[in-house]
Amino acid sequence: MTDLFTPLQLGAVTLNNRVLMAPLTRRRADADHVPTDMMVEHYAQRASAGLIIAEATMAMEGNSAFWREPGIYSDAQVAGWKRVTDAVHAKGGKIFLQIWHGGRSCHPVLNNGRVPVAPSPIAITSDEVHTPEGKKAYTVPRELADDEIPGIIEGFRTAAENAKRAGFDGVEVHGANGYLLDEFLRDGSNHREGPYGGPIENRARLLLEAIEAASDVFGSDRVGVRLSPLNSFNSMKDSDPVGLVTWLAKRLNDANLAYVHLMRADFFGEQKSDVVTPFREHYKGNLILNMGYSGEEAGSAIEGGQxxxxxxxxxxxxxxxxxxxxxxxxxxxxxDPNTFYTQGEEGYIDYPTMDALAEA
Incomplete structure (x- = not known):
């Protein structure tokens, strides 16, 4: 019987179990976006995951959205991540890096005054961004010109090359949660015309090109993609999320990916629909589900083939x-939510294991 603890062949990578670690931005990198000793320890502690998907990591310089999130565009960052992958591999773990462009969620205060880019000049209004100067309103982004898009695609390619140098087993292209690729994908944030706007096949073009660039580096069987067709985080919405996810499920079959990582719901409950059933019906590859699963529910989803x-x-x-x-x-x-983004060791590397509790 297939359950949470059965091995899984995920493209070119064999996993020991099906309990995966989702990417979690926790702002523990240094001021130059280089992974720290804390991050090495954090990921090594969690190496028993079937696969660790490391946190959203800047594919290219000048696109900070969180303040002290990691990057993968400098030699120092590559060296820092190499320490992480070595520590995880030493414990028998597998680890992918989530490569990411923040799009309109970036802020000038975090990027030397640079105005963020997006498919259309529409600002995030549902929240504020954390900066060294306190929380600030998001700014109206600059509409990315068509002739700038090849540079974005090359940024994802270079990020994949650097992730490979850093020893990652693969990469996950971040197409979720209201960041640049998702902003192009969903019609609530993409109001542009031309080859990257309008119908789904145009809105999905940038995502597919970023996936192709990463696949050119790693091979598609070491590339995954994360999608969140319902999530309203970062002021996101689509007029037809089921239609969008159905189209993507069919189209992504052609990509021969290691997996698709699908977020099943909305953090805020603003959009409600079943996107898992149509995706599973049409997508023939490995499907990873995420958002609010208990161990019991996760086991049932796997045993039931969902x-x-x-x-x-x-x-x-x-x-x-x-x-x-x-x-x-x-x-x-x-x-402890109070320590999620505090940048210290507390609430990051001090949660006890069962063995530690038994010895206490």
């Missing part, structure tokens, strides 16, 4: 030994 694996976010933050806990039905540590 998913091939499930990615856990906050539960993995608070429980570095999450697979072991789920396997025996152990109680989980409670996460």
């Amino acid at each position: 998913a091939d694996a499930v990615a856990f976010g906050v539960p993995f933050l608070a429980n570095p030994d999450l697979p072991a806990r789920l396997k025996v039905g152990a109680e989980l540590n409670e996460p």
